[in-house]
Amino acid sequence: xxxxxxxxxxxxxxxxxxxxxxxxxxxxxxxxxxxxxxxxxxxxxxxxxxxxxxxxxxxxxxxxxxxxxxxxxxxxxxxxxxxxxxxxxxxxxxxxxxxxxxxxxxxxxxxxxx
Amino acid sequence: xxxxxxxxxxxxxxxxxxxxxxxxxxxxxxxxxxxxxxxxxxxxxxxxxxxxxxxxxxxxxxxxxxxxxxxxxxxxxxxxxxxxxxxxxxxxxxxxxxxxxxxxxxxxxxxxxxxxxxxxxxxxxxxxxxxxxxxxxxxxxxxxxxxxxxxxxxxxxxxxxxxxxxxxxxxxxxxxxxxxxxxxxxxxxxxxxxxxxxxxxxxxxxxxxxxxxxxxxxxxxxxxxxxxxxxxxxxxxxxxxxxxxxxxxxxxxxxxxxxxxxxxxxxxxxxxxxxxxxxxxxxxxxxxxxxxxxxxxxxxxxxxxxxxxxxxxxxxxxxxxxxx
Numbered sequence: 001x002x003x004x005x006x007x008x009x010x011x012x013x014x015x016x017x018x019x020x021x022x023x024x025x026x027x028x029x030x031x032x033x034x035x036x037x038x039x040x041x042x043x044x045x046x047x048x049x050x051x052x053x054x055x056x057x058x059x060x061x062x063x064x065x066x067x068x069x070x071x072x073x074x075x076x077x078x079x080x081x082x083x084x085x086x087x088x089x090x091x092x093x094x095x096x097x098x099x100x101x102x103x104x105x106x107x108x109x110x111x112x113x114x
Numbered sequence: 115x116x117x118x119x120x121x122x123x124x125x126x127x128x129x130x131x132x133x134x135x136x137x138x139x140x141x142x143x144x145x146x147x148x149x150x151x152x153x154x155x156x157x158x159x160x161x162x163x164x165x166x167x168x169x170x171x172x173x174x175x176x177x178x179x180x181x182x183x184x185x186x187x188x189x190x191x192x193x194x195x196x197x198x199x200x201x202x203x204x205x206x207x208x209x210x211x212x213x214x215x216x217x218x219x220x221x222x223x224x225x226x227x228x229x230x231x232x233x234x235x236x237x238x239x240x241x242x243x244x245x246x247x248x249x250x251x252x253x254x255x256x257x258x259x260x261x262x263x264x265x266x267x268x269x270x271x272x273x274x275x276x277x278x279x280x281x282x283x284x285x286x287x288x289x290x291x292x293x294x295x296x297x298x299x300x301x302x303x304x305x306x307x308x309x310x311x312x313x314x315x316x317x318x319x320x321x322x323x324x325x326x327x328x329x330x331x332x333x334x335x336x337x338x339x340x341x342x343x344x345x346x347x348x349x350x351x352x353x354x355x356x357x358x359x360x361x362x363x364x365x366x367x368x369x370x371x372x373x374x375x376x377x378x379x380x381x382x383x384x385x386x387x388x389x390x391x392x393x394x395x396x397x398x399x400x401x402x403x404x405x406x407x408x409x410x411x412x413x414x415x416x417x418x419x420x421x422x423x424x425x426x427x428x429x430x431x432x433x434x435x436x437x438x
Contacts, residue, residue, distance in 0.1 A: 017309075027254055027324075060307050060327070064256070068149050075147060090150065097152065102339055109337075109348040110405055 018047060018057040028066045035066065041084040043069055118221045120166035120179065128180070132171065139167040165218045175226060182225065252315035252324035253279070259328045261302065263335040263345075267367045267393065269300035274328060280316050296328065301394040304332040304340060338367060343398025344391040350407045351375060366390045366400055373402060381406045 025032050036053065038044045044065050046056035058066075069083055078086065121128050124138045145151060146159040153159070169175045257276045265272075278292050294313060302308070307327050314324025332340060339346045345367055355362065359377030363370055364387075371387060383404045391398025412420075 026251055060309075064327075067256070071149055072147070075143060101334070102341075105334060105339055106346075106348065 021056045123166040249319035249321040251321045252317040254324040255314040260331045266302045302330045346401045
């Protein structure tokens, strides 16, 4: 077996696996101020939004959203209110796409087209 | 090496003005941005767009590209730069740029690549905190892994391929394809992540390696749909099975069970089989939705029996809700 082709034991992210503010900044290559701004615009949320900001922790969904926000900001030069709205609309589109897919499949089954 | 027609990528003519190029780029970038588009090759298209725009928006690079386009492209679509070619506007000297040049093609690298691939000092687009000289944590890598429902249900072993950027002996940043065999545990649902610690890009200057995050994507199943932890099956039943009740063999994702249909059932009735949904600490249920179906062709005596039934059920109005 080459090092390129190895079997590794995996570590499944449990819902409770979290990143501290410091860790999320490190992984997102950004300053804490940027994360705090995203939180104040409701783009991402810590698990518990306490007044003690350094104690905030985030889940993997928040990290993924932070990265997405960064890409959109970089590629479309969006400001934060625009970013917040785009992400909300994208979420809505995504959940509608899923729902339409699911309903279409059920409809096809009900119509006997399987 | 293939020649890249940057004008075709942006869908503009070679005489397009800077303004037209900017407009075309902006429009296509919105369409193919991988965070927005659902097209399968959006990633690739978006990269091509960025690369094409990087060249055509810069008058100096565009002039060089036009020259090469005229002389370098061969009839079969392949391309070799003329001997001794050296760009005057390469990335190494081009000053500030927002593009992530690591993503660009070999073609771009060959033409404009003078010394841009250094592990220290590249700039991924400037969100701060990612600058030369420090020890730096390796990039996390996010990959998607499509699974069939059966694979997600039972767990499986899968090969995951991804690109990782790491420094070679000369300290230049090179893309390397990495393949890992990963044991996927049973019960992974759509959108769930697996973290492979330290399997992302290597750290720089003693920094920790990044992680690889794999997002599970469930492929649609011809019979089953998934709702959270539950699996939903539409089950066709004959009218007499629905009316009289029956015990029916029903497929689950990984085996079969016998299901008792209560008498007097109708289309749309949901029957719940506890614990036959997604496995896990809190296993989901299998939800069976009944669908009463008629035979395509009836047996000979059926007509007489239907007449008897029509007589016996003559007070039933299936259209009462339509007030007719």
